[in-house]
Amino acid sequence: MSATRSPKVSERVAPKVSDPAPQKKKKRDDDDGPSFGELFNAWIEAHRSSLLDSLRRLGKQPIGSFFTCLVMAIALSLPMGLSLLLSNVERLGGSWQRAAQISLYLQLDASPSEGEGLVRQIKEMGGVAEAEYISRDEALNEFQKQSGLGEALKELPENPLPGVVLVTPLEVDKAALEALRTRLAELPKVQQAQLDLVWVERLAAILKLGDRFVFGLTVLLVAALLLVIGNTIRLHIENRRTEIEVIKLVGGTDSYVRRPFLYMGALYGLGAGVLSWGVLAFGLDWLNEAVVRLAGLYGSNFALAGVPVSDGLSLLLGAVLLGYIGAWIAVARHLRELAPR
Amino acid sequence: MIRFEQVGKRYPNGHVGLHELSFRVRRGEFLFVTGHSGAGKSTLLRLLLAMERPTTGKLLLAGQDLGQISTAQIPFLRRQIGVVFQNHQLLFDRTVFNNVALPLQILGLSKTEVVKRVDSALERVALSDKAELYPGDLSTGQQQRVGIARAIVHRPALLLADEPTGNLDPRLAAEIMGVFEDINRLGTSVLIASHDLALIARMRHRMLTLQRGRLIGDGEAGV
Numbered sequence: 001m002s003a004t005r006s007p008k009v010s011e012r013v014a015p016k017v018s019d020p021a022p023q024k025k026k027k028r029d030d031d032d033g034p035s036f037g038e039l040f041n042a043w044i045e046a047h048r049s050s051l052l053d054s055l056r057r058l059g060k061q062p063i064g065s066f067f068t069c070l071v072m073a074i075a076l077s078l079p080m081g082l083s084l085l086l087s088n089v090e091r092l093g094g095s096w097q098r099a100a101q102i103s104l105y106l107q108l109d110a111s112p113s114e115g116e117g118l119v120r121q122i123k124e125m126g127g128v129a130e131a132e133y134i135s136r137d138e139a140l141n142e143f144q145k146q147s148g149l150g151e152a153l154k155e156l157p158e159n160p161l162p163g164v165v166l167v168t169p170l171e172v173d174k175a176a177l178e179a180l181r182t183r184l185a186e187l188p189k190v191q192q193a194q195l196d197l198v199w200v201e202r203l204a205a206i207l208k209l210g211d212r213f214v215f216g217l218t219v220l221l222v223a224a225l226l227l228v229i230g231n232t233i234r235l236h237i238e239n240r241r242t243e244i245e246v247i248k249l250v251g252g253t254d255s256y257v258r259r260p261f262l263y264m265g266a267l268y269g270l271g272a273g274v275l276s277w278g279v280l281a282f283g284l285d286w287l288n289e290a291v292v293r294l295a296g297l298y299g300s301n302f303a304l305a306g307v308p309v310s311d312g313l314s315l316l317l318g319a320v321l322l323g324y325i326g327a328w329i330a331v332a333r334h335l336r337e338l339a340p341r
Numbered sequence: 342m343i344r345f346e347q348v349g350k351r352y353p354n355g356h357v358g359l360h361e362l363s364f365r366v367r368r369g370e371f372l373f374v375t376g377h378s379g380a381g382k383s384t385l386l387r388l389l390l391a392m393e394r395p396t397t398g399k400l401l402l403a404g405q406d407l408g409q410i411s412t413a414q415i416p417f418l419r420r421q422i423g424v425v426f427q428n429h430q431l432l433f434d435r436t437v438f439n440n441v442a443l444p445l446q447i448l449g450l451s452k453t454e455v456v457k458r459v460d461s462a463l464e465r466v467a468l469s470d471k472a473e474l475y476p477g478d479l480s481t482g483q484q485q486r487v488g489i490a491r492a493i494v495h496r497p498a499l500l501l502a503d504e505p506t507g508n509l510d511p512r513l514a515a516e517i518m519g520v521f522e523d524i525n526r527l528g529t530s531v532l533i534a535s536h537d538l539a540l541i542a543r544m545r546h547r548m549l550t551l552q553r554g555r556l557i558g559d560g561e562a563g564v
Binding site for chain 2: 038039041042043045046049242243245246247248249250251252253254256
């Protein structure tokens with residue numbers, strides 16, 4: 001199936017009779033058949049020819065090839081883009097540990113030094129990532145600022161708020177968090193240990209829904225991609241029907257016939273992967289401007305992360321594989337029809 | 342080399358292509374298969390190329406039963422055969438060199454070996470100076486010779502030709518037949534399907550005559 005150009009005349013000159021090495025090689029070729037090395041080189045050459053032939057054919061129709069890649073790229077970008085946005089939403093929601101913080105309300109008679117001692121004790125406990133003490137005065141100041149009841153609170157005879165220790169767990173597992181909360185509640189000077197899992201559960205449910213949506217969309221778009229690549233390869237097969245029939249008549253195996261189409265599918269996939277990476281990088285960058293402005297209004301310095309290199313490489317590999325599989329399915333379907341007439 | 346034993350071919354639509362055909366072809370033999378259009382010449386060639394399977398009887402080619410051959414084995418069988426078509430079946434987007442090199446590339450031979458064998462095959466059909474041209478740049482006779490070079494480049498044991506002189510004038514037809522005789526002298530069995538009785542008679546080789554799928558004559562042409 002390769003369209004290797006014939007070597008130049010200078011390359012096609014037969015070895016000189018006086019050259020002993022080629023003579024020896026020629027004798028071995030005639031008597032013992034090709035060596036393993038020669039067969040391996042021929043195999044490599046056959047693959048190289050198929051790859052170059054496929055590239056040449058794609059290059060002959062640059063606009064058609066580009067649009068096929070673009071359609072595939074858009075189909076790839078949708079689930080990948082949604083997945084990247086979900087990752088960013090996870091970051092936006094803060095760390096899971098922060099969302100699952102345990103608040104320890106201390107007894108009113110607990111002094112600041114007892115609170116600091118409690119923090120040291122908690123930090124040494126297993127399953128704790130961080131612990132922070134907020135004294136009664138600090139709690140009151142913060143409440144005055146946030147509630148807008150500053151003047152009213154000043155009228156109170158004494159500070160009604162207890163000291164608080166905020167404990168950030170190492171992992172977010174409902175059972176482990178519950179066990180940690182129970183241990184913390186038993187510590188001295190702790191009046192109440194409160195764990196608010198509702199927010200964690202809601203966020204997890206939303207993200208799970210998002211993941212499912214992305215998965216469903218991915219399945220649908222992968223099927224669409226296989227159809228696009230299959231149809232494209234089918235057209236290539238139709239255009240080369242005579243060539244395929246001749247190849248089969250002179251002893252070409254199915255794998256020989258299939259090879260250039262598989263390379264073509266993989267090349268379409270590679271092109272689509274590169275385009276998709278570009279579309280996603282550009283799209284996220286474009287969105288990021290608006291996101292940064294919005295986040296700034298809430299006093300946050302949050303910004304969208306771009307396409308991580310590992311994700312980009314996975315995208316490329318996946319696209320190449322999809323192109324290859326799509327081409328394989330298309331050729332397998334049509335190979336039987338390609339029997340010489 | 343070839344053994345037909347009561348070989349019959351009936352198509353699904355009921356048409357009978359061949360009726361209990363029996364004959365043998367020795368290694369290195371040169372023979373013609375002749376008959377009117379629809380006599381069964383092409384069916385016979387298609388059976389030998391394993392493009393179709395016999396419905397009755399036994400067809401052996403180099404010891405292989407073509408009625409039982411698996412689909413996966415067919416390409417390897419065809420590598421022992423060279424085929425020349427009336428319409429040449431050349432690939433017009435490839436040079437003469439690359440057209441002739443095709444069977445060798447399929448065999449996976451090294452570049453050096455491919456160059457050596459293609460040069461030799463083109464020399465045999467007197468087209469060494471046309472290697473870099475495309476088939477579209479050649480005359481019909483030259484295109485047919487490219488087809489012959491492609492059919493012999495991998496040194497097949499059997500050469501099949503289907504009306505190879507059908508589109509050629511008498512002078513070119515005789516020239517092409519001369520090429521086939523040269524190839525036969527090197528030990529390749531040659532089987533040519535043709536209805537050009539005048540040309541066949543001049544060559545004095547064995548001739549099988551088919552009529553409506555039946556073998557009605559087997560003897561030396563022109564006798």
